[in-house]
Amino acid sequence: MPHVAETHIVNRERVQPTHANNYDSAHGGIVMKWMDEIGAMSAMRAAQQSCVTAQMSRVDFERPIPIGDNALVESYAYATGRTSVRVRIDVSAENPHTGETESTTSAYATFVAVEDGKPTPVPDLEVKGERCKELQEKALAEEPNRE
Template structure:
């Protein structure tokens, strides 16, 4: 069974002019694309299967990421259902010269494991050690109500 820490991914994207909106910062749709891609990778590590996005909820854009800064995209799976994986995604802006970071965007997403387009069962995620516990607790602290 996969551990929560096994699903933890951190990726960096340098914000270029082609990623920008009229305000010279990363376009929200581009940031969401990066979040969806990295989130799916975390889900696939948890599911050990191909995963597709089922939903993304509560995407909070708190501040912009200017051209020239780095978007630091972090995701991890923190819970599973029968065929689904819940993932926390956080984005920070990073100054490439100093390494200073500031949170910019966050979301929760649910991915479904599929094989030939049909949902398939996923293994249970396990909490093994302090890193797993810290990641799970971070995700659960702000998780939106589920219907």
């Protein structure tokens, strides 16, 4: 049974001019692409199989990521359903010289495990230790209302 910490993924993308909008910062669509890719990796670790994006909600763009900074993308799975995995995704601007970070973007996403193109069951997600419990509680407390 996978646990929350095993699904935690951190990735960095250097923001290049080809990633930029008219304001010399990362284009929102590019940031969402990075979020979707890293979020899917967390979901696949939780599901222990391939996953596809079902939905992304409450994508909050709080501040830009300038050209030359790194986009630090972090995600982790915090809950599972019968065939789905819910993932929290956070992005920060990281100064490549100092390592200093500032939160820029956050979102929640749901991925569905698939086998032969059809939804397939996922294992329960185990919460091991205090750090896993903190991550899960934070995600559940801030999660958009689920219907």
